[in-house]
Amino acid sequence: MYKKLNDLQFVIGLFFSVVSVILLLNVMLGTNVATKLNTLTGSGFLVFGLLMMFIRSRK
Amino acid sequence: MRLELADYLIILVYFIFVIGVGFLIKKKIKSSNDFLTSSRSIPLWITSLAFISANLGAQEVIGMVASGAKYGIMTVHFYWVGAIFAMVFLGVFMMPFYYGSRARSVPEYLSLRFDEKTRGLNAISFAVMTVFSSGISLYALAKLMETILHWDFDISIWVSAGIVMVYTFLGGLTSAVYNEVLQFFLIVLGLSPLVIISLHDAGGWDNIKALLQPEMTHAWKYMGNANDNPMGLHFMSLIFGLGFVMSFGYWCTDFLVVQRAMIARNMGDAQRTPIIAAIPKMAMPLIVVLPGLIAITLMQPALLSKGYRIPTTASGELDYTMTLPSMIAHYYPTGILGVGITALIASFMSGMAGNVTAFNSVFTFDIYQSYFVKNKSDRHYLLVGKGITVVGILISIATAYIAKSFNNINDFLQLVFGFVNGPLFATFLLGMFWKRTTGHGAFWGLVAGTAAAAATHGLTVAEGKGGWITEFYTIKSGMGQAFIVAGVSWIFNFFTTIIVSLCTKPKPDEELKGLVYSLTEKPKFHEQKWYLRVVPLGLVLLAITILLNILFF
Numbered sequence: 001m002y003k004k005l006n007d008l009q010f011v012i013g014l015f016f017s018v019v020s021v022i023l024l025l026n027v028m029l030g031t032n033v034a035t036k037l038n039t040l041t042g043s044g045f046l047v048f049g050l051l052m053m054f055i056r057s058r059k
Numbered sequence: 060m061r062l063e064l065a066d067y068l069i070i071l072v073y074f075i076f077v078i079g080v081g082f083l084i085k086k087k088i089k090s091s092n093d094f095l096t097s098s099r100s101i102p103l104w105i106t107s108l109a110f111i112s113a114n115l116g117a118q119e120v121i122g123m124v125a126s127g128a129k130y131g132i133m134t135v136h137f138y139w140v141g142a143i144f145a146m147v148f149l150g151v152f153m154m155p156f157y158y159g160s161r162a163r164s165v166p167e168y169l170s171l172r173f174d175e176k177t178r179g180l181n182a183i184s185f186a187v188m189t190v191f192s193s194g195i196s197l198y199a200l201a202k203l204m205e206t207i208l209h210w211d212f213d214i215s216i217w218v219s220a221g222i223v224m225v226y227t228f229l230g231g232l233t234s235a236v237y238n239e240v241l242q243f244f245l246i247v248l249g250l251s252p253l254v255i256i257s258l259h260d261a262g263g264w265d266n267i268k269a270l271l272q273p274e275m276t277h278a279w280k281y282m283g284n285a286n287d288n289p290m291g292l293h294f295m296s297l298i299f300g301l302g303f304v305m306s307f308g309y310w311c312t313d314f315l316v317v318q319r320a321m322i323a324r325n326m327g328d329a330q331r332t333p334i335i336a337a338i339p340k341m342a343m344p345l346i347v348v349l350p351g352l353i354a355i356t357l358m359q360p361a362l363l364s365k366g367y368r369i370p371t372t373a374s375g376e377l378d379y380t381m382t383l384p385s386m387i388a389h390y391y392p393t394g395i396l397g398v399g400i401t402a403l404i405a406s407f408m409s410g411m412a413g414n415v416t417a418f419n420s421v422f423t424f425d426i427y428q429s430y431f432v433k434n435k436s437d438r439h440y441l442l443v444g445k446g447i448t449v450v451g452i453l454i455s456i457a458t459a460y461i462a463k464s465f466n467n468i469n470d471f472l473q474l475v476f477g478f479v480n481g482p483l484f485a486t487f488l489l490g491m492f493w494k495r496t497t498g499h500g501a502f503w504g505l506v507a508g509t510a511a512a513a514a515t516h517g518l519t520v521a522e523g524k525g526g527w528i529t530e531f532y533t534i535k536s537g538m539g540q541a542f543i544v545a546g547v548s549w550i551f552n553f554f555t556t557i558i559v560s561l562c563t564k565p566k567p568d569e570e571l572k573g574l575v576y577s578l579t580e581k582p583k584f585h586e587q588k589w590y591l592r593v594v595p596l597g598l599v600l601l602a603i604t605i606l607l608n609i610l611f612f
Contacts, residue, residue: 008105008237008240008241011076011079011080011083011237011241012240012241012244014076015072015073015076015241015245016244016248018072019069019072019398022065022068022069022072022394022397023065023069023394023395023398025065026065026393026394027394030065030393030394035392037252037256037390037391037392037395038392038393038394038395040252041252041394041395041398042394044248045248048248
């Protein structure tokens with residue numbers, strides 16, 4: 001894990017994955033009516049984050 | 060604008076990650092070169108994104124959105140005229156000298172090519188400029204947070220400066236560069252949803268064109284007469300002032316950006332860095348110019364029902380600098396609001412860290428090691444580099460407080476920076492491509508160029524600025540004045556350098572190998588695929604840039 005953290009691609013992927021989790025949790029737990037934008041952005045960030053981490057692990 | 064738990068969590072996660080990057084890089088820092096030059100070990104994709112991100116500070120993000128709202132699509136000239144050509148030129152022609160000479164900084168190249176006094180002049184002016192720019196960036200961040208979030212000014216200053224200090228102190232240039240890449244993705248991905256939803260709200264590009272005055276949506280069509288376009292510029296002063304003098308002066312000689320290419324792993328990557336960076340740079344107007352155009356469209360009578368307005372100043376005029384923050388506040392709900400605010404904070408921190416890491420390299424190598432303490436151990440210079448990082452941040456904080464007390468200091472400093480930067484490209488152009496150029500010629504050319512810039516500003520007046528000698532000539536816009544000042548300073552530097560060089564003794568050819576075009580072996584890329592070679596890549600980019608200019612003519 002520590003070795004992976006030394007790779008910038010993994011760090012960026014992890015960052016966007018964590019942010020996406022916050023956005024999606026905010027949608028699921030919140031009462032905010034403007035959830036569509038958070039859902040779409042959160043999903044987009046999650047895909048981007050996982051993709052960055054996946055590309056890194058394939059190297 | 061009010062943040063909630065999810066927004067604060069996102070900001071907190073960002074702070075943890077940027078500091079975490081500093082701690083991860085810390086273990087790799089063993090020498091002054093690791094700390095100040097990354098030991099030329101950074102992969103191409105990182106150097107390219109850091110190259111563009113070092114320029115993606117708050118002034119760029121917030122300022123370009125403001126210009127988009129005020130001047131319309133003409134703002135794209137800062138990209139499609141004022142950046143891409145110079146970036147390609149840097150990659151194809153200038154990087155072989157910067158990288159091939161093994162210089163650790165731009166002033167050090169000047170020392171190898173010319174002499175110590177030219178290096179000293181450039182190093183001192185650059186060090187002063189970067190550390191003050193960093194302070195202005197810090198002031199702007201704190202001021203913005205105070206205005207839109209009602210955060211305490213002092214806390215904003217100390218927290219953001221403290222975070223930048225931690226990660227640059229721990230990991231040096233590598234840490235700053237890694238964070239710049241993270242910040243690049245955050246700014247682009249964090250602001251993209253805003254562009255999409257606001258563009259949808261404005262009815263798409265066709266509706267924008269239908270609702271705005273034609274001069275707001277044509278980049279070139281109304282530039283035949285300075286009175287016909289919102290910038291008040293004639294196309295010739297734009298091409299010479301921005302497209303040549305200011306653009307090449309910034310992208311090809313400013314160590315802050317050139318440093319990102321100088322830390323690449325090899326010559327090929329160093330040359331490709333600005334060229335690869337030009338690809339996202341070309342598309343950047345979608346993120347930083349289009350929102351400004353959308354904002355002004357949303358204020359047209361047909362779209363008033365959307366409920367968006369650019370805030371006004373106390374005197375009732377539109378406060379264009381608040382365009383981006385007000386759009387974020389209008390469109391982003393809790394959650395993604397935190398992403399938008401974090402993107403703004405990232406742009407400020409990116410600008411500040413870039414300045415601080417360029418400052419500590421130039422101070423340590425070009426001032427301290429060259430003029431004060433020579434021949435000490437590498438550990439000594441590593442400690443000095445770390446110490447001066449802290450000092451640089453503290454001076455930035457002091458500058459931020461000075462800027463708070465004296466509003467005009469921002470304008471004054473930007474003006475002085477313009478005087479120093481304007482003529483610089485003439486020195487490099489002659490130095491790299493005319494072997495007869497001498498150290499005396501370069502030095503006096505720089506002095507004459509800077510003096511000419513100051514005199515031109517003192518003799519011209521635009522929007523109430525300048526004319527401090529006498530109001531000899533009136534220029535319609537401040538931007539036009541800046542281009543004319545830069546143009547005059549460049550011409551004075553160019554001819555003074557030539558005249559003084561012809562009267563003084565040049566260096567022998569032996570000492571100029573690897574530093575001057577005619578005496579340097581050209582890099583060969585015949586064995587590589589065409590898309591890896593810098594010349595075909597550069598030509599493709601230039602063709603696309605010209606096409607974009609035609610499309611939005």
